[in-house]
Amino acid sequence: MAGKTITRADLGEAVHRQVGLSRSESLDLVNQVLKEISDTLVKGETVKLSSFGTFEVRYKKERIGRNPKTKEEVPITPRRVLTFRASQVMKKRINGES
Amino acid sequence: MIKSELIQRIAKRNPHLYHRDVERIVNTILNEITRALAEDNRVELRGFGAFSVRYRKARIARNPRTGEPVEVGEKKVPHFKAGKELRQRLNQGNPQIDR
Numbered sequence: 001m002a003g004k005t006i007t008r009a010d011l012g013e014a015v016h017r018q019v020g021l022s023r024s025e026s027l028d029l030v031n032q033v034l035k036e037i038s039d040t041l042v043k044g045e046t047v048k049l050s051s052f053g054t055f056e057v058r059y060k061k062e063r064i065g066r067n068p069k070t071k072e073e074v075p076i077t078p079r080r081v082l083t084f085r086a087s088q089v090m091k092k093r094i095n096g097e098s
Numbered sequence: 099m100i101k102s103e104l105i106q107r108i109a110k111r112n113p114h115l116y117h118r119d120v121e122r123i124v125n126t127i128l129n130e131i132t133r134a135l136a137e138d139n140r141v142e143l144r145g146f147g148a149f150s151v152r153y154r155k156a157r158i159a160r161n162p163r164t165g166e167p168v169e170v171g172e173k174k175v176p177h178f179k180a181g182k183e184l185r186q187r188l189n190q191g192n193p194q195i196d197r
Contacts, residue, residue, distance in 0.1 A: 003138070003139070004134075004137075004139040004140070005139065005140045005141070005142050006130070006131070006134040006139055006140070006141040006142070007141075007142055007143070007144070008143055008144065010130070010134075011126075011127050011130050011131070011143075014126050014127070014130040015123050015126050015127065018122060018126045019119055019122050019123055019126060021119075021123075026123075029108070029112070029123050030127060032108055032111065032112075033104070033108060033123070033124060033127055034143060034145075034146045036104055036107055036108060037099075037104065037146075038145075038146060038184050038187065040099045041184070041188065042184075042187045042188060045099055046099070047099050047100075047104070048099070048100045048101070049100070049101045049104070049128060050100065050101050051128075052101075052128045052131075052132065053176075053178075055178075057188065076194070077192055077194045079188075079189050079192060079194075079195065080188040080189055081180075081188070082147070082178075082180040082184065082185070082188060083178075084147075084149075084176075084177075084178030086175070086176040089132075090132050090135070090176055091175065091176065093132055093133075093135075093136045094132075094135050094136050094151060094174050094175070094176055095173055095174055096136070
C-alpha cells in the first residue's frame with residue numbers, strides 16, 4: 001500500500017467518481033481549486049481549511065549564509081516562505097486514530 | 099481565506115454547478131490527500147507542492163510545567179513542501195530563488 005505517489009490526475013479521478021462530473025471537468029476543477037489556493041497565498045493571505053490544515057506565508061529577513069565548501073559569506077535575500085500546519089484531524093487520521 | 103470562502107469562489111466561477119457539488123468537490127480533494135497520507139503514500143501536485151509523511155521516533159519528553167518525564171510513542175507527521183512554481187510566484191523578482 002505504501003510508496004505510491006498520488007497526482008492531480010488521481011484527485012481528478014476521485015472527483016469524477018464521487019461527484020459524477022466528466023473526467024476532464026473533474027481534473028479542471030482540481031486545477032481550479034489548487035490555483036485558487038495558490039493565488040490567495042501569493043497575495044500573502046493565509047488559507048485555513050478546516051479538518052485539513054492551514055497554509056501560511058511567512059516573511060524571512062535577509063541573513064548571512066556561508067558556502068560550506070569555500071566558507072565564503074553570501075547574503076541570503078529576504079524572501080517569503082510557505083508553511084503548512086496540519087489539523088488535529090489530519091494528524092490523527094495519519095496515525096490511525098480515527 | 100477559509101474553506102467556505104474557497105467553495106464560494108469556485109462556485110462563482112462555475113455557475114453551472116450546484117453549490118453542494120462544489121462543496122463535495124473541495125471535500126473530495128482534501129479527503130483524498132489525507133487518505134493517501136494515511137496509507138503512507140505521497141501526494142505530488144506539480145507546481146503547487148508535495149505532501150509526504152515523516153516518521154518521528156519514540157522519545158522521552160518533559161512536561162514543561164513540572165519537568166516530569168513523559169514517554170512519547172513513535173508517530174507519523176504530515177509534511178508539505180511548496181512546489182517550485184509556487185515558491186517562485188511567492189518571490190517574484192528575486193533571482194536567488196530556484197536559480
